[in-house]
Amino acid sequence: MTQNEKPGIVTLVGAGPGDPDLLTVGAARALGRADVVVHDNLVCPEILALTPQAEHIDVGKLPFGKQTAQETINGILVREGSLGRNVVRLKGGDPFIFGRGTEEVEALHNAGVPFRVIAGVTSLNGVLGAAGVALTTRGLKRGFAVFSGAGSSAAEFRSWAAYPGPVVVYMGVHSAAEISREFIAAGREAAEPVVVVARGGTPRETIAETTLEALPVLLANAAEWTPAIIVIGASREHAFKARPLDGKVAVFSGGSLDSPVADELRALGAIPARGVKHEPAHAFAREVAAPVEVPKQ
Ligand SMILES: C[S@@+](CC[C@H](N)C(=O)[O-])C[C@H]1O[C@@H](n2cnc3c(N)ncnc32)[C@H](O)[C@@H]1O
CATH class of the missing domain: 3.30.950.10 (Tetrapyrrole methylase, C-terminal domain)
Structure with a gap:
């Protein structure tokens, strides 16, 4: 970063454990303003779909290993922030509960890149x-x-x-x-x-x-x-x-999952899910697993 360049802000955002309904209003606002979203693989596709305007960098699935090294992620955040971009670091659950958020803010602080944190619903x-x-x-x-x-x-x-x-x-x-x-x-x-x-x-x-x-x-x-x-x-x-309907999945082939019908099914214990073409309904099996017998010694 040269003296005349102004860094962007890196916002660590908790995405919640998977259900898009658990995203906070603050998180949705930050996502709406992002130029780039750096996300890991616990973040669900519906949440990523809220940011069509932004570049997405998947640090859960880069081709150099199953997990991207934390130093690499820190480097990406510092680089993108130093370019003056509005960066959202989107993390599963809450960034500071088993989320390595402290290491990321430390790297940003050391590089002089401003940061803020929006808490997420933890698992x-x-x-x-x-x-x-x-x-x-x-x-x-x-x-x-x-x-x-x-x-x-x-x-x-x-x-x-x-x-x-x-x-x-x-x-x-x-x-x-x-x-x-x-x-x-x-x-x-x-x-x-x-x-x-x-x-x-x-x-x-x-x-x-x-x-x-x-x-x-x-x-x-x-x-x-x-x-x-x-x-x-x-x-x-x-x-x-x-x-x-406890333990059942209600597969919707059309219509919205954000609807009174879907809410009624939720209140009966079901999980509404969208049917995917060519994928059988049982692929969505939500189970309440049967008790397991312990083999006798
Ligand atoms: C690296 S930790 C990240 C925790 C995350 N920062 C949070 O606040 O929930 C990953 C662990 O979170 C839990 N977890 C994350 N998403 C989950 C989900 N949808 N259902 C159940 N457990 C989940 C599991 O214990 C998983 O091994």
Whole structure:
């Protein structure tokens, strides 16, 4: 950047966990003014479609590896901001909850590029409430703990297990066996209820209720369950499970998903989804998975 050039502003924007309804008004405004949108692959296509005027840079799928290195992303943000462009860095959920937002603002600060942050709905509240999991209940559950299942040691798992209430795990699918083992070893009941919500808020959402002991069996095929939020020590509320279309997908071949009919279906427990030509309706299978049997030792 030369002395006469004015940098643009880089806005870190939380896109929520997948359902476009969870985008904030502030996020939608920032997207409407963006010259360039730098997004990762947890951001859904409907949200990206709100920015036809902007250049899109997908830093989740660049051809040098499955994930783009954080330094590369930082470099793109600094470069685009230094060019005087209005940059939106669009991130799944909230930028500062397991989102590496701090590293990005640090890089921008060091390069002298102005930044701001618009919070997003994180997966924890965006996904769990809609699936019928209440993390607090007046007089019964007064708090909950949250941790990342990725990169945690056995000792850390045991320390989270000591929390006297529900424990929410982000990025825990691949370490489900270790989490289950360490939580039980730390004294949590093998039969303690566990809820898993995979791809929450999308037509491919899957909700499963299981136990701490059976969790590794349920998630054995990890690729089928990511991304997912796992809650140990909570169940789905009866009022949600009792809705007549709980666990069903309503496939629309035409018409709007933003309509009174779609809302009525949502209130009955269904997820309205758009039918895709040449793709069978069962491709949208949202399931409430059956309980998993634990093989006897
Ligand atoms: C790298 S973290 C990003 C979290 C994000 N910043 C947030 O606030 O939700 C990725 C993890 O978020 C959770 N996650 C993201 N989107 C999700 C979704 N639609 N359904 C369930 N879990 C989701 C999963 O635990 C996933 O492994």
